[in-house]
Amino acid sequence: MPHFDQTLDVKGAKCPMPLVKSRKAITELPVGQVLQVISTDRGSVADFQGWVKTAKNVELVAQETVQENGQELYVHYLRRTA
Amino acid sequence: MTFTQDQSTVTEISPRELYARLLSAQPLFILDVRNEDEFKRMPVEGHATLRTLNLPYFDFIEDEEAALARLPKDVEEVVVICAKGGASQYVAEVLNNHGYRAVSLTDGMIGWGNYYDVRDVASAAWGRIVQIARPARGDLSFAIISDGQAALVDPLRHINVYRELIEGAGAKLTAILDTHVHADHISGGPALAKETGAPYYIHPYDAIHPIDMLPAVIAYEPLRDGQVFQIGQVRVTSIWYPGHTLGQVNFLAETPDGGRYLFTGDGIFLRSFGRPDLGGKGEAWTPILYRSMFEWLPRYLTDDTMILPAHFSTLDEDAGNGIFAAPYKQVLAQNDSLKPRTLEEFTSYVLSHLPVFPPEYVEIKRVNIGLVEPCDGKANELELGKNICALAG
Numbered sequence: 001m002p003h004f005d006q007t008l009d010v011k012g013a014k015c016p017m018p019l020v021k022s023r024k025a026i027t028e029l030p031v032g033q034v035l036q037v038i039s040t041d042r043g044s045v046a047d048f049q050g051w052v053k054t055a056k057n058v059e060l061v062a063q064e065t066v067q068e069n070g071q072e073l074y075v076h077y078l079r080r081t082a
Numbered sequence: 083m084t085f086t087q088d089q090s091t092v093t094e095i096s097p098r099e100l101y102a103r104l105l106s107a108q109p110l111f112i113l114d115v116r117n118e119d120e121f122k123r124m125p126v127e128g129h130a131t132l133r134t135l136n137l138p139y140f141d142f143i144e145d146e147e148a149a150l151a152r153l154p155k156d157v158e159e160v161v162v163i164c165a166k167g168g169a170s171q172y173v174a175e176v177l178n179n180h181g182y183r184a185v186s187l188t189d190g191m192i193g194w195g196n197y198y199d200v201r202d203v204a205s206a207a208w209g210r211i212v213q214i215a216r217p218a219r220g221d222l223s224f225a226i227i228s229d230g231q232a233a234l235v236d237p238l239r240h241i242n243v244y245r246e247l248i249e250g251a252g253a254k255l256t257a258i259l260d261t262h263v264h265a266d267h268i269s270g271g272p273a274l275a276k277e278t279g280a281p282y283y284i285h286p287y288d289a290i291h292p293i294d295m296l297p298a299v300i301a302y303e304p305l306r307d308g309q310v311f312q313i314g315q316v317r318v319t320s321i322w323y324p325g326h327t328l329g330q331v332n333f334l335a336e337t338p339d340g341g342r343y344l345f346t347g348d349g350i351f352l353r354s355f356g357r358p359d360l361g362g363k364g365e366a367w368t369p370i371l372y373r374s375m376f377e378w379l380p381r382y383l384t385d386d387t388m389i390l391p392a393h394f395s396t397l398d399e400d401a402g403n404g405i406f407a408a409p410y411k412q413v414l415a416q417n418d419s420l421k422p423r424t425l426e427e428f429t430s431y432v433l434s435h436l437p438v439f440p441p442e443y444v445e446i447k448r449v450n451i452g453l454v455e456p457c458d459g460k461a462n463e464l465e466l467g468k469n470i471c472a473l474a475g
Contacts, residue, residue, distance in 0.1 A: 014166070014168050015139075015164070015165065015166060015168045015169050016139050016140075016143065016168055016169040016172045017168075019139075019140050019143055020143055020172070023143050023144065043165055043166075046117050046119065046120070047117055047138070047139075047140060049117075050117040050118065050138055050140060051138075051140035051143075051144065054141060054144060054145075055140075055144050056144070056145070
């Protein structure tokens with residue numbers, strides 16, 4: 001698991017909320033820190049990859065899929081770069 | 083602006099309304115806010131009057147002004163589409179706040195992909211011939227209803243639409259006819275047979291997976307060339323038509339008023355024909371298709387025999403009324419791929435017009451003869467995207 005500084009839990013939130021909330025949280029994150037986002041929305045995997053391509057100050061450090069109580073969690077690690 | 087998914091005030095457009103708009107060929111602007119890969123794999127298609135722009139929803143979250151600036155200026159109404167209907171609400175609300183008139187497609191591409199359109203091809207004293215289309219995929223299936231009896235040709239995966247149609251007509255399903263074992267979509271035939279007890283017919287040559295060489299494990303009745311089914315007053319005859327698959331058949335329905343309707347499956351399409359390579363043996367099957375197409379089938383056809391294929395490639399193939407059928411004479415006149423050719427010319431025509439071979443087509447054939455049983459999610463995934471059963475134009 002990559003290093004992270006803060007966690008945003010968006011379990012149960014459907015598209016577009018995982019990304020809307022992540023964008024807001026990144027804005028409030030100190031530059032250089034990493035945000036862990038925990039989502040149950042499978043579509044978030046490809047969407048986060050697409051988003052960071054054009055996002056101004058976000059780097060996608062890693063993504064992983066983990067099992068928790070029989071459900072899949074899609075975990076994203078986002079660094080604020082500027 | 084605050085956005086809450088459950089209390090959106092955005093107006094929605096249903097798949098049914100969208101389809102009516104697409105068929106009408108009136109100008110329409112679609113903003114598809116899925117990511118680029120999803121959009122490329124399966125866009126909503128329409129007539130030439132449809133304009134589509136792909137601008138992912140996260141571009142609106144990242145920089146609203148920049149995203150808005152990329153919209154054409156001359157557009158008043160925007161139909162916003164996403165994967166499931168959430169992000170499109172979000173973007174439609176942004177657009178509405180900036181003076182556009184935006185509506186969001188209910189349930190997104192999932193709703194569109196699983197939408198079925200039902201309309202009569204013919205309706206007379208003897209009964210009805212009904213087209214059941216799944217427009218997003220370009221899939222077509224048919225019901226023949228006469229004197230309280232019904233037959234289905236190439237029923238698609240969501241079988242309730244057929245059950246409702248037949249029950250609504252007060253008829254009993256007596257035969258389920260698949261023109262061939264499909265590679266591009268999951269047949270509703272075996273499931274309908276299980277639920278209704280009606281026999282499911284396929285040609286025995288298609289009951290063997292052409293690549294695995296494994297036999298079907300579903301229950302089916304072997305169909306033979308020239309077999310006749312009497313559906314009320316409608317007489318249906320099977321015509322073996324090997325080439326697209328070895329067990330492909332066409333069904334010719336003859337009605338008491340002299341009507342002739344050919345359910346050709348992936349035999350003849352209105353602007354193309356069924357590719358002979360999906361069994362992995364294109365070289366061997368191409369001359370077989372040639373014989374079926376140019377020597378055998380024409381014997382059964384008259385100029386005004388209606389050709390009803392199992393697919394369309396583009397929405398503008400319809401006759402202006404959502405019916406994807408045309409008289410044989412007209413099909414011959416407008417379909418370049420059916421032009422008389424020598425076998426050599428035909429073979430090189432086929433080879434130069436083969437589209438990609440979608441890898442999932444091998445697996446779908448396994449599903450259709452019971453070698454594999456997918457869950458709903460997997461079935462949706464296998465059926466993503468539009469059919470690629472025709473030669474490329």
